[in-house]
Amino acid sequence: MQIFATEQIRAWDEYTIRHEPIASVDLMERAATACYEWLLQHHYKGRSFSIFCGKGNNGGDGLVIARLLAQSNHSVTVYILEFGHKGTEDFQINLARLHETAASILFISSNEAIHPIPSQDVVIDALLGSGINRPADGLTAELIQHINNSGNEVIAIDIPSGLYVDHSAKGNIVIKARHTLSFQCFKPAFLMPENAESIGDVHLLDIGLLPGFLEQQAAPFQLVDQAMVSAIIRPRNPFDHKGDYGHAAIIAGSYGMMGAAVLCARACLRSGVGKLTCHIPTQGYTIMQVSAPEAMCRTGENHSPHELEKYDTIGVGPGLGTHVENFDLLNSVFEQNRRPMVIDADALNLIGQEKALLKQIPPGSIITPHPKEFERLFGKTANDYDRIQLALQKAAEYNIYIVLKGRYTFIASPDGRGYFNSSGNPGMATGGTGDVLTGIITGLLAQKYSSLHAALAGVFLHGRSGDLAAAYSSQPSLIASDLIEFLGQAYQSLT
Numbered sequence: 001m002q003i004f005a006t007e008q009i010r011a012w013d014e015y016t017i018r019h020e021p022i023a024s025v026d027l028m029e030r031a032a033t034a035c036y037e038w039l040l041q042h043h044y045k046g047r048s049f050s051i052f053c054g055k056g057n058n059g060g061d062g063l064v065i066a067r068l069l070a071q072s073n074h075s076v077t078v079y080i081l082e083f084g085h086k087g088t089e090d091f092q093i094n095l096a097r098l099h100e101t102a103a104s105i106l107f108i109s110s111n112e113a114i115h116p117i118p119s120q121d122v123v124i125d126a127l128l129g130s131g132i133n134r135p136a137d138g139l140t141a142e143l144i145q146h147i148n149n150s151g152n153e154v155i156a157i158d159i160p161s162g163l164y165v166d167h168s169a170k171g172n173i174v175i176k177a178r179h180t181l182s183f184q185c186f187k188p189a190f191l192m193p194e195n196a197e198s199i200g201d202v203h204l205l206d207i208g209l210l211p212g213f214l215e216q217q218a219a220p221f222q223l224v225d226q227a228m229v230s231a232i233i234r235p236r237n238p239f240d241h242k243g244d245y246g247h248a249a250i251i252a253g254s255y256g257m258m259g260a261a262v263l264c265a266r267a268c269l270r271s272g273v274g275k276l277t278c279h280i281p282t283q284g285y286t287i288m289q290v291s292a293p294e295a296m297c298r299t300g301e302n303h304s305p306h307e308l309e310k311y312d313t314i315g316v317g318p319g320l321g322t323h324v325e326n327f328d329l330l331n332s333v334f335e336q337n338r339r340p341m342v343i344d345a346d347a348l349n350l351i352g353q354e355k356a357l358l359k360q361i362p363p364g365s366i367i368t369p370h371p372k373e374f375e376r377l378f379g380k381t382a383n384d385y386d387r388i389q390l391a392l393q394k395a396a397e398y399n400i401y402i403v404l405k406g407r408y409t410f411i412a413s414p415d416g417r418g419y420f421n422s423s424g425n426p427g428m429a430t431g432g433t434g435d436v437l438t439g440i441i442t443g444l445l446a447q448k449y450s451s452l453h454a455a456l457a458g459v460f461l462h463g464r465s466g467d468l469a470a471a472y473s474s475q476p477s478l479i480a481s482d483l484i485e486f487l488g489q490a491y492q493s494l495t
């Protein structure tokens with residue numbers, strides 16, 4: 001699924017209006033009807049509503065929702081924020097239609113006109129949508145603060161008022177919604193951690209925008225979804241043998257952190273790799289042999305980084321520790337292996353301390369930092385949008401794939417393309433889930449998936465395992481081992 005910027009969303013509306021064809025006011029009716037139906041299907045039937053509208057088409061959506069609610073015997077009060085102009089054509093048509101109903105209509109043109117919101121009312125926020133072009137200030141800002149301070153449940157239409165679709169509104173005054181009802185496709189704003197407080201739960205409603213538009217568009221970002229990953233994962237051939245699925249190595253673990261190495265190894269095995277050898281410290285030998293009997297082990301000084309050429313790929317980092325000898329270890333790995341590999345955790349922290357190592361990473365490799373590790377490698381950014389741009393820039397500079405872990409993990413490709421993963425849940429915010437991800441991606445690389453495909457399929461399967469595990473038990477109880485147990489079902493769910 002494509003993730004569009006503001007101009008493309010507008011162009012998609014216009015394309016649909018021209019080619020369906022459908023009048024703009026009827027498209028608004030369709031969008032608002034989808035919101036109205038969502039409300040009825042989600043326990044809002046019979047409630048009373050305070051609906052706040054601007055004078056653009058976002059406000060127009062609010063007026064249609066108000067009419068549909070009033071016509072179905074809901075108590076509706078509509079507050080229209082005076083912007084000093086008449087409003088868009090579709091706004092005006094729908095204001096006239098609203099006058100035919102029992103809804104109360106009040107205009108807010110000064111602070112004195114802002115009154116307490118009845119505590120039982122559901123608030124609908126239709127003040128500003130994708131047409132926002134400056135921070136909310138003056139009366140608009142006052143009204144947003146008033147709504148936020150009311151404690152009422154807020155449902156935002158299209159996007160919480162005050163947020164921009166595709167750049168940061170950090171520090172600005174923005175509606176805090178419990179739910180956001182948006183249309184057709186994800187907006188970049190919904191995928192940024194800095195907006196979590198504003199957007200609440202996002203629900204995408206189908207308003208029948210024509211798919212023909214998608215063929216003409218290069219979107220700035222793509223959503224990694226089931227359709228994309230199902231097309232990546234290849235079925236197995238009946239005559240295949242283990243040699244066909246590659247030999248991976250994992251270089252991981254240290255005293256007190258063998259768990260990370262075990263999780264990584266077991267995830268790698270479950271990803272479908274043909275053979276796995278673990279390069280681990282001597283004191284971890286028994287732990288690994290008992291925990292992952294399918295894996296071979298190499299022990300010796302400094303993880304015994306020898307004869308690495310024989311592996312199809314290598315995953316390095318989980319539980320490695322950051323002692324100084326590990327700089328030699330990394331140097332040795334990068335010298336012997338020039339094929340794409342996976343670099344995570346302490347290996348990234350070492351590179352963060354010795355930035356010259358960045359240039360030695362084999363081309364096409366995948367690094368998997370969480371935001372703190374990313375910051376140690378590439379520095380701080382002012383906001384989440386800038387961090388994504390920095391990831392794209394660094395991916396190109398070092399010819400690597402950057403998997404920036406988070407609720408919607410971002411994958412920066414060196415060719416400038418960016419992807420947001422759609423699977424996963426907050427239950428996965430627990431120790432060891434990153435080690436599992438490294439194991440899965442290493443296993444996919446060994447199976448000769450391209451770096452891009454290994455990264456995309458790896459993050460999606462990892463998140464899907466988390467979703468299945470959380471559905472089976474719960475989010476709070478989820479532990480990293482559960483992801484490995486559910487990886488089989490995650491594969492199964494693709495078909």
Ligand SMILES: NC(=O)C1=CN([C@@H]2O[C@H](COP(=O)(O)OP(=O)(O)OC[C@H]3O[C@@H](n4cnc5c(N)ncnc54)[C@H](OP(=O)(O)O)[C@@H]3O)[C@@H](O)[C@H]2O)[C@H](O)CC1
Binds near residue numbers: 057083127128
């Ligand atoms: N497929 C769809 O997505 C559909 C979406 N629809 C809805 O349409 C809106 C977008 O409507 P638009 O009229 O383009 O924009 P807004 O309603 O968001 O804004 C209207 C005007 O408000 C002014 N503005 C901008 N920023 C501010 C601000 N900070 N404070 C006050 N006013 C502001 C600006 O006008 P100016 O002349 O003052 O610059 C905007 O033009 C979309 O979000 C959906 O809700 C349709 O229903 C169809 C389907």
Ligand SMILES: [K+]
Binds near residue numbers: 058125126157159160
């Ligand atoms: K809104």
